[in-house]
Amino acid sequence: MEQQTAPATWVSEHLGHLLIDFLALFGVTFNRNDVLADLLLILISLGFSAFTYLVVRQFSRKFVRKSTASYDEKIKRVIELKHFPEKISFILPYYLVMSAVELIIPKVTILGQTINAFLEIGAAIIVLRALFATFDIALVILASKSFGNRLPLHGIVQFFKLAFVALAVLLTISHILDRTPIYLISGVSVMAGMIAFVMKDTIMGFIAGIQLAANKMISTGEWIQQENGFNWTITMWMAPFKK
Numbered sequence: 001m002e003q004q005t006a007p008a009t010w011v012s013e014h015l016g017h018l019l020i021d022f023l024a025l026f027g028v029t030f031n032r033n034d035v036l037a038d039l040l041l042i043l044i045s046l047g048f049s050a051f052t053y054l055v056v057r058q059f060s061r062k063f064v065r066k067s068t069a070s071y072d073e074k075i076k077r078v079i080e081l082k083h084f085p086e087k088i089s090f091i092l093p094y095y096l097v098m099s100a101v102e103l104i105i106p107k108v109t110i111l112g113q114t115i116n117a118f119l120e121i122g123a124a125i126i127v128l129r130a131l132f133a134t135f136d137i138a139l140v141i142l143a144s145k146s147f148g149n150r151l152p153l154h155g156i157v158q159f160f161k162l163a164f165v166a167l168a169v170l171l172t173i174s175h176i177l178d179r180t181p182i183y184l185i186s187g188v189s190v191m192a193g194m195i196a197f198v199m200k201d202t203i204m205g206f207i208a209g210i211q212l213a214a215n216k217m218i219s220t221g222e223w224i225q226q227e228n229g230f231n232w233t234i235t236m237w238m239a240p241f242k243k
Helices: 007-025 035-067 073-081 084-089 091-104 110-143 146-150 153-176 181-187 189-198 200-214
Strands: 232-234 240-242
Touching: 035 084, 035 091, 073 110, 084 091, 084 110, 091 110, 110 153, 153 181, 153 200
Parallel strands: none
Antiparallel strands: 232 240
16 A cells, blocks of 8 residues: 655655755765765755754744734733744754755664654654644733633643644654554554543543633633532532532
8 A cells, every 4th residue: 555645754855855956056966875965965954954943033033023012011921931933943944954864864774764763753842842832822812812711712722732742643653653644543443442531631621611611601800609618529420529
């Protein structure tokens, strides 16, 4: 069965061809057995990576600065602490270096497969860090709006973070094992109950937050008081017991 090309492989292959074409401009033909060509490829990829990082970071900082110009200083400070420009600027340079390494060390060797596995894991972590920073900034901005108090924003953001982590783990493992994600999904159906049990609190909290927001039962800043010390203990089956 023909294997589908993963997004990370597609990007690295195209960047690798660009690096080879750039070497050809200097009259250097890429050859894995040529130490000079390998050294030039590494130096060029590192130079391009540093240049790309600085350019993307500068544009990202200007974009964030202009986009948050109308917000107060507290929100600007929170957004600044997320280091969004630095995190998103590191994606393309990482793939440039990753492409150069994959060109020099073929994947057919054990060393190449091991290095490629670590590179894939690193790529997933870098992309997730940028996504998490985007979600955190969106959370801060939406929480400052008038409708922010009526929505379970933290639960929604946490849910999407967990979903993207699961997706990244699935795609990374499928690429390392050279299997399609559908093949892995069919193999983890037995663990669905265990995963649901581990994440039950997050799922229940997310659903409860949606119900509270949809029915407008409670908003941020409101006070809840039980008369005469009346309280409830919620079990995993949501059965209430009076203390």
